[in-house]
Amino acid sequence: MRVLARIATHVRAAHTVVVVAHGTRDPAGIAVAGQLTDALRARLPGSSVLLAFVDVLGPAVRDVIAGVPGPITVVPAFLTCGYHVRTDIPREVAATGRRDVAVTAALGPHPLLVGAMADRLCAAGWCPGDAVVLAGAGSSDERAVADVRAAAVQLSGELGCRVRVGFVATGTPSVTALVRGLRAAGAPRVAVASWLLAPGLFHCRLTATGADVIAAPLGTHPGVIDRLATLAGAAAVLRSA
Numbered sequence: 615m616r617v618l619a620r621i622a623t624h625v626r627a628a629h630t631v632v633v634v635a636h637g638t639r640d641p642a643g644i645a646v647a648g649q650l651t652d653a654l655r656a657r658l659p660g661s662s663v664l665l666a667f668v669d670v671l672g673p674a675v676r677d678v679i680a681g682v683p684g685p686i687t688v689v690p691a692f693l694t695c696g697y698h699v700r701t702d703i704p705r706e707v708a709a710t711g712r713r714d715v716a717v718t719a720a721l722g723p724h725p726l727l728v729g730a731m732a733d734r735l736c737a738a739g740w741c742p743g744d745a746v747v748l749a750g751a752g753s754s755d756e757r758a759v760a761d762v763r764a765a766a767v768q769l770s771g772e773l774g775c776r777v778r779v780g781f782v783a784t785g786t787p788s789v790t791a792l793v794r795g796l797r798a799a800g801a802p803r804v805a806v807a808s809w810l811l812a813p814g815l816f817h818c819r820l821t822a823t824g825a826d827v828i829a830a831p832l833g834t835h836p837g838v839i840d841r842l843a844t845l846a847g848a849a850a851v852l853r854s855a
Contacts, residue, residue, distance in 0.1 A: 630662040630685070632665070632688045633651045633654060635647040637670030638815070642812070649833075679707065685715070686715045687715075689845050690721070693723070693727065693761070694723070694761035726837040731808070732773060734830050734832065735773075740773075747777070747804065748778070748807045751809075763779055769807060789819075806825040808832070810831040817830075
């Protein structure tokens with residue numbers, strides 16, 4: 615917290631932070647995006663912290679950026695560095711023609727988020743000895759898939775057991791197939807760790823996997839907010855250097 619406090623002193627008036635979420639039609643998912651933005655605003659007093667979406671609903675990134683003076687830091691609220699982070703968000707920024715906009719790294723994979731995922735899993739009822747599946751949304755982007763697998767390795771270290779990776783939407787194996795396979799292999803209980811940021815269609819699908827334990831999305835866990843604040847603050851420090 616001391617480090618975050620020092621970083622926050624560099625993020626003052628006339629600086630805008632734009633948190634960019636994926637977008638969802640689920641009201642609970644939209645609420646989480648708003649709550650994360652509000653929490654970051656509280657961490658960065660004197661700064662303007664705004665919310666934009668890259669898909670499904672607005673406001674779009676380019677529209678939010680066009681409506682405020684610079685400098686601007688864009689923080690992609692994504693757990694992996696997939697297509698939206700590497701292509702869509704930079705394209706939206708480029709469309710404004712502005713040169714005073716910095717785009718940070720994605721939220722994950724990062725130990726703060728893995729710690730949040732472990733907390734959510736324990737709160738859902740995970741016990742030592744349970745088989746564990748990390749559930750990611752999935753992607754056709756190999757780098758995004760590698761990020762998910764990196765998070766699973768970190769979670770394995772947190773829990774002290776093997777963590778397998780399954781996908782909800784794109785990619786194999788699916789979470790459901792993994793849960794069934796683990797049961798067939800004799801696992802007495804199977805727990806699913808949610809590598810998803812907010813409620814929505816993908817998390818709803820986890821309830822049909824047959825797992826004994828299903829963790830909540832990372833949501834507004836303090837670790838997620840710490841990571842957001844660190845990214846926004848670090849970008850501001852670089853600007854002032």
